[in-house]
Amino acid sequence: MIRLLLFTTALCGTVVLAEWIAVEKHVNIPWDLEGKPLQIKTDSKLHISGEAISVEMYDIGGSWIGGVKVLFSIPSMKYQIINCNDYIALSVQPPAEVEKIWKITKTGTALIITCNYVEVLNYQFSDSSNSNCVTKWGSDVVEQIKFDSTDKASDFYRAGKGLKCINTTTLNLK
Template sequence: MRNLQTTLIFLQIISLSLCGWLPVEREVKIEWDPESTPLEIKTNSVLGSNDHVYVFFYSAEGQLSGGVVLRFGSTPHYWLLYCSPSYTNFPVKLPSTADKVWRITLTRTAGVRIVIQCNEVEVLNILLSYSTCRYPYWRSYWNRDVAKIQFHSSDTASDYYGSQPVSCTGLKAEWRTAIRTTTKFPVVPGTVVEVNCIESRALNKGSSEVTCTSGTEFIFNLNEPECINTGTKTMMYKVYTNVDRIEMNRKKVREYQLQLIYENSRIHIKETSFMALISDEYLEKDT
């Protein structure tokens, strides 16, 4: 029976490893940057167990750069190393299931921000500042670049750690006004998404297929998708030619049935017996 239990545990570890999960080792510095790769931790501790997650951040030189502590007391608490005055209640209710996946993200796009998700529910989003941190020297730690993590020996809750792929949730914001897709989001990373222009007369000068990486980020083989407005109209225009050779002070006016083709903000004019490329200032619509 003991051999069977050992085998099952071993198979479970292998299965989790294949899914991107690694068993937690305490007091070992691990190469990890939670700013570029959110850290995910699996726990199955229940409230009231008083189990803790202790994960500390370190710079490449081994200097302490902050850290996150989670406590499973009668109510769940968090503590940000060298910032929080004490264990603090989460601002929202956590998922009730014992099996939890915590995602810890560090961002620096506008100050130092810690975002914690539990089973894909955002439970903490805090901008570190002198008003949110008790310790006046918090910047000395949290402003350092993070290159390593370490699970402290006091950690009794963390079972596995890793970084699972983040699903793609939609097209990039800057694409959405001109580009569309029939793909239904969310999709898993690696999914090829076909895109085309919303306007029927627009031309996509970039890739017609993009590959999801995470969130709203995509890669493409050619150029980035870009829709250029094109179109055709047929109207009467007066085209002013050069000064008439006979009457030097008069401009000669000719009328043509022209086809206007708009392309890249220029106007191509085409007529059976006449072809020219001219700019807007030489055209006057016939009224």
């Protein structure tokens, strides 16, 4: 990671890493999910009470698109993309570490979730049997997020890990 940071600094100039922000429920947060992935930090573990990450998504006009939920249930973690599917077990279970960093990335065709840099979900909207899935989630739509009251797992959030270049320089490669 240090080598990557030094290499990126050499290429880009200044490197900016976003600070963690404490999660507050029911607060509209401007967020272009297609432009910047959402990282969520949690120390929740699998247990019967079923803590969950629960993030609602809205378009630029404030209209509700749906939500993303990750349920910390026993025997396996489950996910739900509202307007696309009911709860389904993650096909790849997250790493065992207690402190986890989840990253939610959206494209025009898919929702990708990683946990501690392991891809646990790559959901193609076109695979849904719900006809509203592609209509609601497809294309460039998410402009606001809100942590739901059912979210008992999310502690902090920030812009997804990805080094952002400021003061870019031109390289002359020979």
